[in-house]
Amino acid sequence: MVLIREMPAVGRGFIERLEPPDFDSSHWTEPVPLRNSKIAIVSTAAVSNRGDKPFSWLARDYRVIGKNDRDLVMTHVAVEYDRTAWQQDLNTIIPLDRLIEMEKDKEIGSVADNHYTFMGAADPRDMEKSALEVSKKMKMEAVDTVFLVPV
Amino acid sequence: MCGLAQIFESQGFSTVLIGFVKEHMEVIKPPRALWLNFPMGRPLGKPNDPEFQKKVIRVAFELLQKSPAPVLEDFPEIIPVKEGRMSYALPVDLVYKVNQLGDIDKLTDEVKKELSNLMPDYLKAIDNNGRTTVGASEMEISDFVPYISEFAKGNKPKSPRKGLPAIPLLKLVVEDLNAVYTETRIYKDKIDDLEMLGKWFWQETYAGKLLLAIEAVSLESDDQVLRQIASMSLLTPRFWSEGPLPGISGSGWT
16 A cells, blocks of 8 residues: 555545554564475465354454365445455455465475454454463464455 | 564564554564565565565564564565555546536436446456455445435435445445456456546546545544545545545645
8 A cells, every 4th residue: 555645535534544553563473484485374364264253343342263164255345445355365355275386385384274354443452351262272273473464 | 563473572473574564663673574666555566577576585584583672674665656646646636626517317327337347358258267355344245335326315215234324234235346347357358457447436437426426525534434435535535635635625734
C-alpha cells in the first residue's frame, strides 16, 4: 500500500484518525531455524469455512481453517480492498499451498494442521482474549512460528 | 495485525508479518515486519503466480534471521495502483437520489436477465477454479436479486437466515452478487484488473445500478443501521474516493 500521505482523501482521513494500539513492543522470541520450524498462518481477512458462523462487523472472535480446507467464504465488513484476487486464488491472501510446497522442498520444517482468521476491522486490543486462546491451540500443536497476513 | 504479532510473540511464538500501512508498522513496532507496496486485498501480490507469492514469503521469512527488534523492511517490488487508491472506487459524482431511481421493478427484471445470462459462464468458472467464493450469504443465487430489490423499494424484508438479521444479510448478499459477476468475468475474459472489474460491475451493469439504488434509499431510510452502513460506504466502494461520501455534507470537506 502506498504511504498514507499519498492516499486519496477519504481513506487517508480514516487511516490518519486511527489510534494505533499501545502494546508492549519489548517481546522477542528467538526464532527456530526455518528448516525446523512449524508454521501457522494468522489472517485478518475474516475468511471461514462455508457454513461457519459469519463474522460480525466488529468481531473479536476467530475461525479455524484446516491446512487442506479450500471451500472458504469471506464475511469481512470492509469493502475497501480488492476481492477479485482471492476469487482467483486463495493463496493471494492465505498462502497454504505455497507453505505446503515449501515444506515438501524442505525450505520450512512443517505447516500446522490449523490456521486462524480474525476480522481485521476490529480493534486488536479487543482481540487479545481470542489471540490468547489461539496461542493455546497453537502450542498444543507445537507451532513455533506465526506468519501474520493482512487483507 | 501488528498488535496480534506482539500478543503472539509474548506467548513464546516467533512472528513475522507482512503489512500495508507502513506508518502504523513504524509506530506499533511488531518484532519482524515486511512492508508491501501492493493493492489491498493482495498481500501475496499476484494471483496464480506461485513464484511471486513464494518470493514474498521468502523475503518475509528472512526477517526471522535478523535482529535486533523491531525489524522493518520494504519488499523490493511494487505493484502499482491508480492515483494512490488501494482498490477500485466509484466516481465521486456517481451518486443517485431516490427521485432519480425510476422503476425499480423494471431495473430488477434487467438484473435478473443479466444474471441469468452470466450463469453458464459462472458455472464454467467454478469448474475451472474448483471453487467459488460465492456463498457467504448462504442464499440461493436466484434469491439474491429479489431480496436486494426489496431494499431498493424501501422495504426491509424478513431475513430468511436464522440468527442473521436482515441488514447484515443484505451486505453478504450484495457481496455474493458482486462475486458472481466478477468471478464470471475473470474466467470468461481471462483478466486480472481490479480497476477494470470494478468499473465494469459498478458503472456498467444493471446489478451495479441496483446496488447504487440501495445506497440512495438507505441514505434516506428511517432505519439507523441501514443509514449508517450506507454513509460509511460498507455497501458501495467509496473508501478510496477523493470526495465526500454520499450523505455527508460537502461543506467543510478538505
